Amino acid sequence: MTGRALARTLTVLAAAVSLAGAPAMAQPQYEIAINNGRVIDPETGLDAVRSIGVSDGRIVTVSKDPLEGSRTIDAKGLVVAPGFIDVHSHALMTPSAWTQAFDGVTTQLELENGIWPVAGTYDAFAKKGHPINYGFATGWHPIRLALLGKQSEDLVDEKTSQKVIDAMETGLEEGGIGVGLTVGHHTGTNRLEYYAAARLAKAHGLPTFTHIRYKNVHEPEGSIEGVTELIGIAAATGAHMHLCHVNSSTLRALPRALDMIAQAQKSGVNVTTEAYPWGAGSTTIRAPFLAPENLPLIDIEPSNITVLKTGEHPASDERLRELRKTDPYAMIVVQYFDEEEPEELALLKQAQHFPGALIVSDAVPYQVDGKYLTDPVWPLPANAQAHPRIAASFTKVIAREVRDSHEMTMLDAIGRATLLPARLLEEGVPQMRKKGRIQPGADADIVVFDLNGLENRATFSAPTLPTKGMRFVVVNGKILIDRGVLNRRIMPGHAVRAPVPK
């Protein structure tokens, strides 16, 4: 290098140094700085006081020193964690999504039932916008319903069955992030079709989500047979079979079902599961398992059912039969485990504490007068109905298991709500590798909450009360909940979608 060239290089270097230095002094380095919170990152095991810098929808830095942002949030004394990922939500309507955001959910995925058509649904959501991230599995039942109508609940011939599988494949090619298989709602359908669906999912590197066959704690045709079917097909195909809401699918057979899942996992079979933290389920009164003659299968009586609209507990088989006939779509709550009874709560907790079991909500959207609430109204109308799990599931586990009973560590609980659901999907959905983590480069989906101030207010009679304690909820770098107040004007959710071949 000549002397003149060297001088020129030095001048350029000096200019670069002053350029790098000058703007930092003129304006804050990050769009958002979240300072001095108790930061939880399950992947690295971080549980310590840190500050986070966010710009362009991403986490840029995690620092021991406070940072400067255009917006600076003081998180001292608050927990800062990745936004919760709900792999079991049916509540992808704006007011329901807002309610889930107060439970810390920044990504809601409809995977158990799934949807149809896949591309059309993603397009509609992109067009209208959504407050939090969203994604869908290709839905076996919606496809059967579209192709077969009334026959969708029955065994069908091989040719028709192949059409269902072909449609499912179209859904995966359009970016569906798994295969939803609600065989438990349609117990008479083809076994070979279930097997073919698993093979298809395996070929695409995507998981399947099953509501298992048979709601019956006894044998034969019991939930144990449903668990056996799922494990057998996972073993035969190598597909990742995820068993939905093991709590409400296996009920008093839960300890045996969990043992079978644990043994299958030990044998290298790719099965996983999830649970929601409530002793009661919710559905419409017409559900076949609520027929008076079927109640003994799950050890309950008509009085375990509550009609949400009226608060009535049917006093007899006759009254239940009458209600099923006169108002079949009435929303009900059915009590499986009494959370006030220590022994029953312990049973429910076995599902929540099972190694690797995800926390989910199984949220069903709010209804008003029997119609889904789609209008973006907030606060929710007081007469809106839903199972309160929509408003209090993730924070219920954290409050009950981490804060109150100390039976679960914060890292464990947050991991079940963030990292584990991200890992469940990331083989076939690479964008999930950037979710469920507080690390540089991760998506800025972040919750900031007050552990001591968490208050689950939703009940069966007042399901519209959002959870208190979620101070900030950040979705893709945008602040959706700010100091506990919802910003209704922004729709920062992005699609979670498998890569679509060009």
Ligand SMILES: [Zn+2]
């Ligand atoms: Zn289900």
